[in-house]
Amino acid sequence: MTSAKASAKGSAKFDYAPLLPAGLPAAAARWTGLARYSFVGGNNDAEQVPVADLKAAAEAALTREGHTLATYGLASGPQGYLPLRNFIADKLKRDAGINCTSDEILMVSGSLQALDLVNQALLARGDTVIIERDCYQGSINRLTRMGVNIVGIPLDDDGMRMDALAEALADLKAKGIRPKYIYTIPTVQNPTATIMPESNRRILLELSAEYGVPVFEDDCYADLIWDHKRPPAIHALDTTGCVIHIGSFSKSVAPALRVGYIVAPWEIMSHMLALKTDAGSGALEQMVLAEYSAAHFAAHVPKATRGLRAKLDTLMDALNEQFGTAAEFEEPKGGIFLWVKLPDNVDAMQLYQAALRAGVSINPGPEWSVDKAYAHSHIRICFASPSHEEIREGIAVLADVCRKEFGVPERIANVTQG
Amino acid sequence: MTSAKASAKGSAKFDYAPLLPAGLPAAAARWTGLARYSFVGGNNDAEQVPVADLKAAAEAALTREGHTLATYGLASGPQGYLPLRNFIADKLKRDAGINCTSDEILMVSGSLQALDLVNQALLARGDTVIIERDCYQGSINRLTRMGVNIVGIPLDDDGMRMDALAEALADLKAKGIRPKYIYTIPTVQNPTATIMPESNRRILLELSAEYGVPVFEDDCYADLIWDHKRPPAIHALDTTGCVIHIGSFSKSVAPALRVGYIVAPWEIMSHMLALKTDAGSGALEQMVLAEYSAAHFAAHVPKATRGLRAKLDTLMDALNEQFGTAAEFEEPKGGIFLWVKLPDNVDAMQLYQAALRAGVSINPGPEWSVDKAYAHSHIRICFASPSHEEIREGIAVLADVCRKEFGVPERIANVTQG
The missing domain is CATH 3.90.1150.10 (Aspartate Aminotransferase, domain 1)
Incomplete structure (x- = not known):
């Protein structure tokens, strides 16, 4: 259509190429559908997908407070829908042993936005981070694009190897490098599906304290354990505020609902909140999930x-x-x-x-x-x-x-x- | 709670301050509610807020295709929910004179994400952009944070002054500077509420072509004109693909629904899509809006x-x-x-x-x-x-x-x- 219009009026096609900044990721290809x-x-x-219960939740939530959609962030402010934050605080206490209040929770648009906010709040080009050697592609790609040096720690059946982590931290310290965080998916690690035992989580926290490096705990798969016996979250074992914990409803309820969350001390959350310039994450999805989850999450x-x-x-x-x-x-x-x-x-x-x-x-x-x-x-x-x-x-x-x-x-x- | 735990166990509070990168925006203050x-x-x-119609839309959309929430991006791929893109293409044709197909539309999480994606695809620190002197705070703040030089064009009752724009473009050219875009809110400008007449839109396009500078058209208020007589969008008057057009449902339906869109040629959209690493914008909000809008938007x-x-x-x-x-x-x-x-x-x-x-x-x-x-x-x-x-x-x-x-x-x- 553009070319037809252009030729009809004799206009040349506008060329964006000279305007593109250096370092852009490769342009996306056109979507051709999922593979067979x-x-x-x-x-x-x-x-x-619990469609019937989600419908009932939408009906109930909209009936009760649909008019609040007129206000950015509903009546809950920029940290996200309060009833959902309250549900998450209860769930994290029950399932992961985390003691936190709704004030320490920031609702985000899927845990991918959590990755972005934590990275933006802590990282600059040239910084160093520690992650698991085999790791979620989206995490690796984000760090690569930011120009961050990645140190990968090998895994065994217990997840990230603590001996290798200790060695890496000592090596970096000898070089005068303080990594910005240790990123781990400790519970159903992506892609190895390993679960880090509580003993290793405690060692990880000791190393974090020794070297002054915060732990970035990505727990987005932790609900999906066959026997539902998960170790306490690393956040639950910490007493200092050195753990930034993130989670998601993508795996437990539905990925197309873009609802995740960050649990962090206000000292660092206040920076992430300042970087979250999206006027809040989707309110309808938060309302429906909160309504649904209070009644059905535990059984679902x-x-x-x-x-x-x-x-x-x-x-x-x-x-x-x-x-x-x-x-x-x-x-x-x-x-x-x-x-x-x-x-x-x-x-x-x-x-x-x-x-x-x-x-x-x-x-x-x-x-x-x-x-x-x-x-x-x-x-x-x-x-x-x-x-x-x-x-x-x-x-x-x-x-x-x-x-x-x-x-x-x-x-x-x-x-x-x- | 942290301090109680810390004192009980004798642990010092973790200090994030030495880890923060330079150039962070000021930390957010705790939310204390809206003013009286x-x-x-x-x-x-x-x-x-059309609560009853939104409820009916949620019921219908979830009944028909709730199971697709199991897939990121539903069955529509990364550009967003296809029925909503089709609605937008029809709406833009009818209301703004824009000829585009759903393939040229990218659904985003509110027009704020549109600002971020356009900026990321085109701007680097030290670049120059042209905007209206009085302008949406969020647009100004984004540019300032990116370290971009802003040239502000004064407005009169017809919006951005074309004589001042021509002068600014000539001045910049004399200095060897090619601005990355001309950003305008031409229809109900924020904050002046002016509407740029069609004649000035045509002059703007001539200047854009003369200097090789694309137009970034932010039309998020364009639905809200008392007499519903809006000039054709700048995008509608262009034949070259030099206009990136963005819009939103925040002002017309509900701001807490975070649904906006970008209309752009694939040449630049493919870059924005590559930068949109959020696994899609909220699907439930898109489904409900599409269902609602097809039946009720025009009357609402x-x-x-x-x-x-x-x-x-x-x-x-x-x-x-x-x-x-x-x-x-x-x-x-x-x-x-x-x-x-x-x-x-x-x-x-x-x-x-x-x-x-x-x-x-x-x-x-x-x-x-x-x-x-x-x-x-x-x-x-x-x-x-x-x-x-x-x-x-x-x-x-x-x-x-x-x-x-x-x-x-x-x-x-x-x-x-x-």
């Missing part, structure tokens, strides 16, 4: 996790059937993803491209790790969104693609490939 | 503006009664605010502080202008949120405060002050 078999992103099981989560656990079983069965010993993984204790090691000759980036052409999307390990060589043959497979049938079919297609590209997995004798 | 008489912010009339807006027009009359009557000739203003053709000139000896910043102590909040002119001296005695008064009675009472209190602080307005003979 989509094992990426934090999408949930569509069947688990076990139901949702049972569904996730069943899908994980399907995924592990499919991997065993299709890949045999070529796919190595630890059985997660919760969450929505599996971190899979394929044979060393598999280039996960190449597999990612080839699988996408075959209708299967996966996360290639190098995008989820600061150690690209370590993660060369790893992939992350999200299992919440596809159906059981799609999981089985998609993993079969993935195995076919992998075999064609890399010769592994070898064809397994007792399985007929479609 | 609040004439600030873009808040709407609570009575005008005239009803809402009639209410605003009546409140403006009350405000102008109250100002005439309380301030007499000491308050100078032009009658706006639309919007939610009045830009008032008080006598030269009134220091608007001082008046703002004194009025706040008396329970009246206003916007002091120097915060809404890049020329602090020019705006020294100006104030912005928003009239949408307070009731008619609150407008009358609040303006009486404001006049009392102003009289005590500055000796103006003089007591008016035939009015008994309370």
Whole structure:
């Protein structure tokens, strides 16, 4: 249309290229829809969205206080809808052992905005931070774009390795570098799904105190543990205010609702609040979630996790059937993803491209790790969104693609490939 | 609680101050609620929020596609909920003369996120932009924080003065400076409420083409014109793709719903989309707004503006009664605010502080202008949120405060002050 108009009137197309600043991320590609078999992103099981209860919550909340939508931030001010903050304070006390009041909670537009606000409040170009070596892509990308030096700590079955963390902190101190924070996803770590035991959380806090480095605790998956036995949050074990804790409703209720939160001392929250220049996060979503959660959250989560656990079983069965010993993984204790090691000759980036052409999307390990060589043959497979049938079919297609590209997995004798 | 815990366990409070980067904005103060008489912010009339229709929209949208909340961005991808983009494309065609498709629209979390995305896609520290001399505080503050040089163009009754713009562009060119954009709120300008006539919009586009500077058109108040006769958007008059157009539902439906949009060519939108790393704006708000707007938007807006027009009359009557000739203003053709000139000896910043102590909040002119001296005695008064009675009472209190602080307005003979 632009070109038609332009040619009709003889106008040249405006050229933005000379105006773009240095350092922009690559331009986005046009969206072409989800893959036929989509094992990426934090999408949930569509069947688990509690639609009827959300409708009732919307009806009740709007009836009672819909008129407050005329005011930015409703009647609750810039920290977000007070009944939701009160629910979160109660939930964090009950589930994570955190003692906080609604005054220490800032509602944000998904935990991604929490990442941005914490980063903006603490980081400048050239700063150093410590994170888990294998880590959420969005966290890594944000730090890279800000020009921050990232020190990645390897993980074992207990999450971030405390010996490696101690060593890294000592090394940095010897170089005169005080990292700005230690970022961890301690409970259902992304992508390894490990859970840091309480003993390690206490060591982490000791190291934090020794080196004067705050802990940035990202607990967005912590609700989704199969046996619902989670260790106390790191925030709960702290007595000094050195922990910034963030969470989300994306994984427990619905990702398209953009509602997350930050728990932090006012000393640093006051800076994040000053940086939150969006006139508040979406009020309708906060109202509906608060209304819904007060009545249904506690019962919903076990139901949702049972569904996730069943899908994980399907995924592990499919991997065993299709890949045999070529796919190595630890059985997660919760969450929505599996971190899979394929044979060393598999280039996960190449597999990612080839699988996408075959209708299967996966996360290639190098995008989820600061150690690209370590993660060369790893992939992350999200299992919440596809159906059981799609999981089985998609993993079969993935195995076919992998075999064609890399010769592994070898064809397994007792399985007929479609 | 932190201090109690700390003293109980003997732990010192963690000190964030040494970790804060240079250049942070001032920390936020704790929220203490709205003023008794609040004439600030873009808040709407609570009575005008269409609660019943929003409830019905939530019920219908959730019934039909609530399960899609399991997927980030619903089934519409990262540009936002497709039915809402389709509504906006139709609305912009009908109301503003803009020819665009849903592919050229990006849904964002209020037009404040639009400001951030446009700025991030085009600006670096040290760049120069052109804006209206008197301008939305949030726009000025964003540019100041980014370290961008601001050239303010004076306004007359027709908005941004084209002679002054031509002069500024020529001056900058002589200095070898190509501004990154010309930012304008052409339709119900904030704070002057002026409307730029079509002839000036065409001149603006000619200047844009001559100097190779894109136009950043912020049209968030354009729905609220008393006679509903708005000129075509600048975007509608352009044939080259040089205009980035943004809009919002905050003023027309409800500000606490954080839903705005950007209309731009893919060449620049693809960069903004890459910078929008929030996994989509709130889906429930987009679904409900789309459902609501398709059925009710066109009828709602005239009803809402009639209410605003009546409140403006009350405000102008109250100002005439309380301030007499000491308050100078032009009658706006639309919007939610009045830009008032008080006598030269009134220091608007001082008046703002004194009025706040008396329970009246206003916007002091120097915060809404890049020329602090020019705006020294100006104030912005928003009239949408307070009731008619609150407008009358609040303006009486404001006049009392102003009289005590500055000796103006003089007591008016035939009015008994309370």
